[in-house]
Amino acid sequence: MIIQSLQTDYYRIPLPVVLSDASHGEVTHFDFVTARITTADGLEGVGYTFTPGTGGAAIHAHIDRDLRGVLLGADAGRIEQLWKRMWWHVHFAGRGGALTLAISAVDIALWDLAGKRAGEPWWRFFGGCENRVRAYAGGVDLQFTLDALVAQTEGFLERDFRAIKMKVGRPNLSEDVERVARLRQILGPDQPLMVDGNMGWRVDEAIRAARAFAEHGVYWIEEPTIPDDYEGHARIAREGGVPVATGENLRTLHEFEQMIRYGEIAFPEPDVALCGGVTVWRKIAGLAEAHNLPVTTHGVHDLQVHLLAAVPNASFLEVHMFGVEPYIRHPIEIDNGYAIAPDRPGHGVEFDWEMLSNHLVR
Amino acid sequence: MIIQSLQTDYYRIPLPVVLSDASHGEVTHFDFVTARITTADGLEGVGYTFTPGTGGAAIHAHIDRDLRGVLLGADAGRIEQLWKRMWWHVHFAGRGGALTLAISAVDIALWDLAGKRAGEPWWRFFGGCENRVRAYAGGVDLQFTLDALVAQTEGFLERDFRAIKMKVGRPNLSEDVERVARLRQILGPDQPLMVDGNMGWRVDEAIRAARAFAEHGVYWIEEPTIPDDYEGHARIAREGGVPVATGENLRTLHEFEQMIRYGEIAFPEPDVALCGGVTVWRKIAGLAEAHNLPVTTHGVHDLQVHLLAAVPNASFLEVHMFGVEPYIRHPIEIDNGYAIAPDRPGHGVEFDWEMLSNHLVR
Numbered sequence: 038m039i040i041q042s043l044q045t046d047y048y049r050i051p052l053p054v055v056l057s058d059a060s061h062g063e064v065t066h067f068d069f070v071t072a073r074i075t076t077a078d079g080l081e082g083v084g085y086t087f088t089p090g091t092g093g094a095a096i097h098a099h100i101d102r103d104l105r106g107v108l109l110g111a112d113a114g115r116i117e118q119l120w121k122r123m124w125w126h127v128h129f130a131g132r133g134g135a136l137t138l139a140i141s142a143v144d145i146a147l148w149d150l151a152g153k154r155a156g157e158p159w160w161r162f163f164g165g166c167e168n169r170v171r172a173y174a175g176g177v178d179l180q181f182t183l184d185a186l187v188a189q190t191e192g193f194l195e196r197d198f199r200a201i202k203m204k205v206g207r208p209n210l211s212e213d214v215e216r217v218a219r220l221r222q223i224l225g226p227d228q229p230l231m232v233d234g235n236m237g238w239r240v241d242e243a244i245r246a247a248r249a250f251a252e253h254g255v256y257w258i259e260e261p262t263i264p265d266d267y268e269g270h271a272r273i274a275r276e277g278g279v280p281v282a283t284g285e286n287l288r289t290l291h292e293f294e295q296m297i298r299y300g301e302i303a304f305p306e307p308d309v310a311l312c313g314g315v316t317v318w319r320k321i322a323g324l325a326e327a328h329n330l331p332v333t334t335h336g337v338h339d340l341q342v343h344l345l346a347a348v349p350n351a352s353f354l355e356v357h358m359f360g361v362e363p364y365i366r367h368p369i370e371i372d373n374g375y376a377i378a379p380d381r382p383g384h385g386v387e388f389d390w391e392m393l394s395n396h397l398v399r
Numbered sequence: 400m401i402i403q404s405l406q407t408d409y410y411r412i413p414l415p416v417v418l419s420d421a422s423h424g425e426v427t428h429f430d431f432v433t434a435r436i437t438t439a440d441g442l443e444g445v446g447y448t449f450t451p452g453t454g455g456a457a458i459h460a461h462i463d464r465d466l467r468g469v470l471l472g473a474d475a476g477r478i479e480q481l482w483k484r485m486w487w488h489v490h491f492a493g494r495g496g497a498l499t500l501a502i503s504a505v506d507i508a509l510w511d512l513a514g515k516r517a518g519e520p521w522w523r524f525f526g527g528c529e530n531r532v533r534a535y536a537g538g539v540d541l542q543f544t545l546d547a548l549v550a551q552t553e554g555f556l557e558r559d560f561r562a563i564k565m566k567v568g569r570p571n572l573s574e575d576v577e578r579v580a581r582l583r584q585i586l587g588p589d590q591p592l593m594v595d596g597n598m599g600w601r602v603d604e605a606i607r608a609a610r611a612f613a614e615h616g617v618y619w620i621e622e623p624t625i626p627d628d629y630e631g632h633a634r635i636a637r638e639g640g641v642p643v644a645t646g647e648n649l650r651t652l653h654e655f656e657q658m659i660r661y662g663e664i665a666f667p668e669p670d671v672a673l674c675g676g677v678t679v680w681r682k683i684a685g686l687a688e689a690h691n692l693p694v695t696t697h698g699v700h701d702l703q704v705h706l707l708a709a710v711p712n713a714s715f716l717e718v719h720m721f722g723v724e725p726y727i728r729h730p731i732e733i734d735n736g737y738a739i740a741p742d743r744p745g746h747g748v749e750f751d752w753e754m755l756s757n758h759l760v761r
Contacts, residue, residue, distance in 0.1 A: 060487065088491045091489045092491065095457040132495065132627075135492045286494060288496075
């Protein structure tokens with residue numbers, strides 16, 4: 038199954054609603070980079086990655102200039118071999134950063150090909166523990182008024198979600214606490230409520246916040262501080278009294294290992310489009326299982342619904358309202374709090390390429 | 400001192416001699432990315448970074464597409480403020496990788512401007528502990544025959560070097576040991592001989608190699624394994640019996656902190672063109688001093704001769720025969736084993752831009 042072509046494109050997609058969190062400011066566009074790989078048997082694998090508005094050109098340059106030569110003419114089925122070659126070919130300017138996002142897009146395309154070749158949807162191809170996984174709606178809502186936050190939450194519940202995540206890190210902790218208390222009231226005592234700090238706090242601030250949220254039954258506190266401070270995460274978990282989730286800004290299997298070992302987190306949270314692709318994602322899930330931990334996810338729910346459903350230690354799937362949704366046929370199905378993994382071969386995500394082409398960066 | 404213009408260029412520079420080490424294979428070109436910043440007072444600051452042949456387009460894209468907007472119109476003197484803004488603007492696709500190399504080039508240009516504005520060479524501008532530093536010649540010679548290795552070493556000694564580094568990681572350890580023994584014989588008992596494994600070994604292999612080299616008085620063993628394995632470095636240092644140096648593949652201040660804390664290394668080895676620029680380099684030097692450690696360097700000796708000379712805990716400067724040497728006026732001066740920091744304002748590196756333009760990638 039020789040790789041015959043690689044097409045990579047960089048899109049800049051406007052968001053219908055400006056999003057906000059504690060570290061990215063106001064986000065008006067997403068950068069979206071795709072990798073399409075065809076093999077001699079006529080199959081096409083599709084992979085993609087994204088960022089909140091910067092770095093897309095560098096990711097595209099890595100795929101187009103650095104990875105192309107590794108891929109063309111190679112056997113698409115030897116994904117571990119290709120992963121290793123991509124990693125070391127660009128290691129000096131890579132080892133994380135834009136390179137990991139570039140490899141992620143390629144790796145997703147290669148595993149999509151593998152699934153299609155087998156005629157199996159990913160959730161079965163990767164072991165098929167279940168075909169569904171509990172899902173939560175991830176709001177990106179730090180600057181929303183309390184009324185808008187409440188309205189969004191009610192909308193999520195109407196759409197059959199049974200768990201919600203909200204942003205925290207307002208200028209005053211009392212505002213966060215008021216908003217958390219209000220959502221807990223709406224959700225009742227048992228439906229999970231997660232909070233996401235997006236790295237906005239110092240360790241002492243995060244501990245103070247976690248303690249204030251604890252009485253409102255917060256399920257986890259996500260990215261309470263920068264991902265570079267492992268010991269800080271351990272202190273927050275121990276002294277704050279709320280389980281810690283993190284991972285969207287970790288870029289290697291080793292960083293996950295260190296965050297689990299030194300950071301004592303409860304919910305490793307890889308994003309398959311950001312952690313090195315399916316190849317790394319599945320090792321992180323196994324690493325978590327070895328540590329008696331669940332695995333949860335960030336973003337790209339259309340891909341990760343399969344990956345979580347397939348493994349025995351799945352926690353919640355984040356369903357995230359990124360701007361790419363209108364460009365994907367078959368939106369994810371939510372049923373009584375569960376996301377359903379589709380039965381189309383591979384990951385089953387089909388883009389409206391013509392609609393996307395309006396946002397192509399040349 | 401408002402930033403008026405930013406020019407960034409990407410060059411692909413052929414090497415006169417093909418270089419080789421244990422992880423990059425044969426290197427025929429260097430990627431070289433420059434950043435030139437001018438301010439309203441008519442001064443120009445020059446910064447640059449490099450890689451062994453891949454990733455240059457992504458680094459260039461980060462500067463050109465992502466960092467430009469942060470820089471133009473900003474106060475060039477507020478380097479900490481700009482550094483923080485560059486870091487967070489691209490954090491999602493950054494936090495290491497090509498972004499760190501991009502920021503490094505910009506940061507070097509900004510500090511060059513600061514030195515020029517003060518009319519001081521960097522070594523004085525940054526504290527002026529000394530104006531010279533002990534230097535070693537860094538050979539990139541893994542595939543050299545023993546005769547070629549000996550000839551190179553004799554050439555280094557004729558050029559007034561009093562310390563040498565060689566590559567190790569040949570297919571058989573006995574070959575490495577033979578080569579190390581031969582160089583030790585040429586250098587006599589006291590002139591330092593460093594060895595560099597370029598991440599080629601597993602931990603057990605590195606321990607075995609270090610033990611075999613120890614009797615030949617090896618000064619340090621560099622990059623014995625992948626930079627992602629902190630505890631592995633600690634084991635190699637403790638069980639191998641040779642001090643460990645590493646840092647050319649670390650991309651954040653935090654990674655250096657972790658490598659010192661968990662990895663127990665003896666020689667932190669930042670490269671100012673790869674670690675985030677002068678701003679980060681000087682914090683790493685201070686971090687090392689706080690831990691009672693020296694700081695040494697990798698690459699770009701024309702810049703780092705100043706940085707090492709300025710601080711009180713300098714170990715050896717690596718003088719490295721990268722391909723960019725012919726394009727720089729005023730080659731570094733070596734005097735009886737010392738490299739001399741020049742007295743030209745800023746870093747004092749002047750390029751032959753016309754000669755470089757032959758290798759511009761468009």
